[in-house]
Amino acid sequence: MSGSGACEGLPGAVRVVAGVSGSPGSLTALRRAAREAARRGGELWPVIAWELPGGEFHAARSSVPPPLRERCEQLAREELLDVLDTMFGAAGPGVPLHALIARGRPGQALVQIADRDTDVLVLGAGHRGRLHRLLSPSVSHYCLTHATCPVLAVPPSPLEAHLATVCRRNSWHLRLDAGQLTEREKPRGRVRDA
Template identity: 30%
Template sequence: MGEIVVGVDLSDAGVAALRWAAAQARVTGASLRGIHVLKLPDAFALAGLVGAAVETPVESINAGYRQALTAVWQSVDPDDSWSLEYVVDDPRGVLAEASKQASLIVVGTGSSSGLERLISGSVSHYILNHSHCPVVAVPAG
């Protein structure tokens, strides 16, 4: 198996997805590429300012938030060949684009609800419908 891509965030479902993807990478010998997408403010998206993803220097992310993400990533004891990227854009587009070169994409599911889902849509639902490779949607817990 080539590369597994996993959406990484601090939600319970995001952590579960990372754990599942890490276990799958170990079993199959695949490399693992974690992507944390810093969502553009809705005002930018509504104004049509969504464009190509911008890789974000880790240092520009709030220190406490960065430490929490690093702790989640480190909790799966990442292999030296695995990577964690930070990108600013719409998570749906970034992960769908990453699926073009992946053997498998893993996303957490069920972490957005109500108004948030109505406005921005479910990332996992979008990926299930727009991925270029097989998808595993992992629920929290």
């Protein structure tokens, strides 16, 4: 796994850069990025961005102890390794892999890394409510407006909305009905016994 300064790879190879956060949307995007890299004969570059608590502006104004900085980077590294292991296992993605940890805001880090005309930037474009959009800027929107390479915004899996509903009900301590989750469309017509 490389640091954010090592972005070389094979000369002339197509780099498919994928933003990784561990969210369901980023996992869907990572899988799509691996398929894109294989289809284009390129390399897969999963990137996780990390910031110090309070953000970079706060860190610049105060001295941040080196152990805190090292721990934040270590947590990002562990998260990225966990995501890669979950998605691809020991077999790997089937294409050359260059995993990166980048310090900084996710959108800015991804745009800086995916800086070649031949790069492709792949992001999850998850559903976001109004409150979330107000409190947290969209990484995909930032990348779509600032990237110099093509950007592929992968829509969320249809199951993601169901998962969000289950998580919301669970966080509110509401009764979960497994029948609602597994209910299939009823057959349209008569079913005859043989």
